[in-house]
Amino acid sequence: MSEGLGEQVLGVSARAAEVAIKLGEMTAPLSRDEARVEADRCYFCYDAPCVDACPTGIDIPGFIGKIRTGNLRGSAVTILESNIFGGSCARVCPTEILCEEACVREAQEGKPVTIGSLQRFATDHLMATGEQPFARAPLTGKRVAVVGAGPAGLACAHRLATLGHDVLVYEARPKPGGLNEYGIAAYKVVDDFAQREVAFILGIGGIAIEYGTPLGPDLTLDKLRQEFDAVFVAIGLADPNALGVPGEGAAHVMDALGFIELLRQNPVEAAVLAKGHVVVIGGGNTAIDAATQVKLLGAETVTLAYRRGPEQIGATKVEQDWAQTHGVGIRHFLAPVAVEAHAVICAKTTVSGAKLVLTEERVSLPADLVLKAVGQSFLPEPLTAGTAPDLGGKRIGVGDDYQTSLPGVFAGGDCVSAGEDLTVQAVAHGRDAAMAIDRFLKA
Numbered sequence: 001m002s003e004g005l006g007e008q009v010l011g012v013s014a015r016a017a018e019v020a021i022k023l024g025e026m027t028a029p030l031s032r033d034e035a036r037v038e039a040d041r042c043y044f045c046y047d048a049p050c051v052d053a054c055p056t057g058i059d060i061p062g063f064i065g066k067i068r069t070g071n072l073r074g075s076a077v078t079i080l081e082s083n084i085f086g087g088s089c090a091r092v093c094p095t096e097i098l099c100e101e102a103c104v105r106e107a108q109e110g111k112p113v114t115i116g117s118l119q120r121f122a123t124d125h126l127m128a129t130g131e132q133p134f135a136r137a138p139l140t141g142k143r144v145a146v147v148g149a150g151p152a153g154l155a156c157a158h159r160l161a162t163l164g165h166d167v168l169v170y171e172a173r174p175k176p177g178g179l180n181e182y183g184i185a186a187y188k189v190v191d192d193f194a195q196r197e198v199a200f201i202l203g204i205g206g207i208a209i210e211y212g213t214p215l216g217p218d219l220t221l222d223k224l225r226q227e228f229d230a231v232f233v234a235i236g237l238a239d240p241n242a243l244g245v246p247g248e249g250a251a252h253v254m255d256a257l258g259f260i261e262l263l264r265q266n267p268v269e270a271a272v273l274a275k276g277h278v279v280v281i282g283g284g285n286t287a288i289d290a291a292t293q294v295k296l297l298g299a300e301t302v303t304l305a306y307r308r309g310p311e312q313i314g315a316t317k318v319e320q321d322w323a324q325t326h327g328v329g330i331r332h333f334l335a336p337v338a339v340e341a342h343a344v345i346c347a348k349t350t351v352s353g354a355k356l357v358l359t360e361e362r363v364s365l366p367a368d369l370v371l372k373a374v375g376q377s378f379l380p381e382p383l384t385a386g387t388a389p390d391l392g393g394k395r396i397g398v399g400d401d402y403q404t405s406l407p408g409v410f411a412g413g414d415c416v417s418a419g420e421d422l423t424v425q426a427v428a429h430g431r432d433a434a435m436a437i438d439r440f441l442k443a
Contacts, residue, residue: 027117038118050100055420057082063079086119087124092180093424100114143167144228146160146167146168147215147234148172148178157207158434160438162204163438167206171210179423215233221386233404238378240376241377252368252370256287263297273369282304287371288320301366306330339367402416412429
């Protein structure tokens, strides 16, 4: 290596390290003593409301009780039996509006048991041991294709593998993990945790992944139905919504998820964009993630513009507080109407009944970078290269057993019409679909 090239490489490495230090981690893990103290706060309710509030139905009193007695392995297994992505869900789930909001202590004291942090404590302990607590049932000789290596697809694959089936996962991207790898804020999932968790899941055996193989003309459902005994489709939402305003196609405008992905995969390049004035358009957790990260990376100002009021914003209060603590300004009742070279022009809005009304009053927000975080839509084209299932609404329609209108083809996660677009919900879909596929294969 030449001296000049070596200096360049060292410079890039130093900048990447600087980016990682700036981002840090959103929530520090509990120490052993802290975990025991927090576990002691649990009432171990019979018919615990926190369990009902968890989309994967984790036995929360059960796993907390095992932490209390020092049985950390047993605690982790209790979690992972219900949610194989328990480690990442402990980091990224909005527990404050799910299990923790339902906690009896929240109702009594306004201070719930921090279930998410205890879940992380237990699952991190198990993963650190390198042990694989799950084993495969006797092989059935059945083969299942899974399309998509995100939480829904891999949760389905893992459960199928435990039941003795062989699984081949087709993934369009070069890495597995879905949004856990490409769409979650870097400060929520540090130390390459998304890939370490996938490696743990694949450690059971019986699951192979082919990368760079998207569903489409070269990989149709017709072909998969011919070659496999069943198919599970978990292709997520691949079409970012547009603002639909003049100037949206300018070079300084990009999707917020695209920025987060760039930061996760090429932090140095992403850090170069984080300068001057930044406007993030949207009100969900993705908008908060993008806004907070770009501010931490050094942007002079970051403004999140949301078209409705604080009561309607999708981001949780915890997420909003996190962003504002780190210097993000949140402006309500502003809807973009045009993007200019160095500004976003917004109309002030009001709400009449349930209808959003744009007034004639305009506000100019300075913007050297504009990040769009206005949701994603299902892209049906990959399914239409062959025989396609019926679409329910704007996504794939499924029955109670996650089976589509095509016999033997199941679907789950964000690409189906049921449930919320949450990681934990996708995991529940994948797990439950696997059980339905198992019943289908045994019929």
